[in-house]
Amino acid sequence: MKKVKLLLAAGIASAAFSMTSFAGEWKQDTNGWWYQNDDGSYSTNTWQEIGGKQYYFDANGYMLHDTTTPDGKQVGSDGSLIAAPLFDFDIEDSRITYTGWKTELDYNGDLCVVLYYNFTNKQSEPQGAYLADYGITVYQNGVECDTTWLSYNNKDNSLDNYSKKITQGTTLPVGKAYKIKDMSALTIQIKELWNWSNPKCQTVTLNIH
The missing domain is CATH 2.10.270.10 (Cholin Binding)
Structure with a gap:
């Protein structure tokens, strides 16, 4: 009986070794x-x-x-x-490239999502993300989300950077907060503002659940 057990154990070990040997x-x-x-x-x-x-x-x-x-x-x-970024919006005066998101509570205790992206100034004069020639609108369940702010104690440098001017060729990580009702998907529309003939527009979906 002991001999049978030993042979069985040896067979199992041999099979395991064979599997390991031929693994990718x-x-x-x-x-x-x-x-x-x-x-x-x-x-x-x-x-x-x-x-x-x-x-x-x-x-x-x-x-x-x-x-x-x-x-x-x-x-x-x-x-x-x-992986390609969720959006990479490149226009004459600036470029914005998506970097991420997070959910937070705003200054009033309401649920919000913070959208993060890199802002690059392409024009000769200093400008900030808030002055550049693009607009971002966030929708949830077909309804536009209001922008909001985090509480004073919940410091986020990227949100502060949104209003900072930078010189030509400089890239700065920025963020913007939007109130949301739940954790359903968001539709993000980015549009060139001052191009009246053929404004660039990009619409993407952000899943936050």
């Missing part, structure tokens, strides 16, 4: 990195999800990095896909 793994040579799948194959000319991240492999199976993939996406130094 990263490999490297002088040409770069590739990923060998558990069956010994490797991906070419395609994206593959590995460890929760997306990687692109070229015709020879090597991972691309620090470049633009054939389908126009960006990959970073580790080869993983760089």
Whole structure:
């Protein structure tokens, strides 16, 4: 009986070792990195999800990095896909690029969402985000959300930066707070204000639940 148990244990250990040996793994040579799948194959000319991240492999199976993939996406130094920002609004006098959001209570104790983005001044004169030629309107359930402020004790430098002027070519992280009724999705509309002939406009959806 003991011999049977020993043989069974050895068989299980051998199977486990085999599974580990053939598990997918990263490999490297002088040409770069590739990923060998558990069956010994490797991906070419395609994206593959590995460890929760997306990687692109070229015709020879090597991972691309620090470049633009054939389908126009960006990959970073580790080869993983760089997700496009929710919005990247570029006009003549400025550029704003989304960086994130958070929910907070405003000065009156009401629920609000703080929208964060980088503001870049492109005009020769100093200007702040509040003076630039774009407007952001946030809607929830089809109704425009009122802007609001956080309490004095809840300091947020990005919100303070919204009214600060910066010189040409400077980028500053800014934020703006909007009152919300619940945690349902928000529709964000960004529009160029003073272009009467063909104003640029972008509408995106922000899920906050």
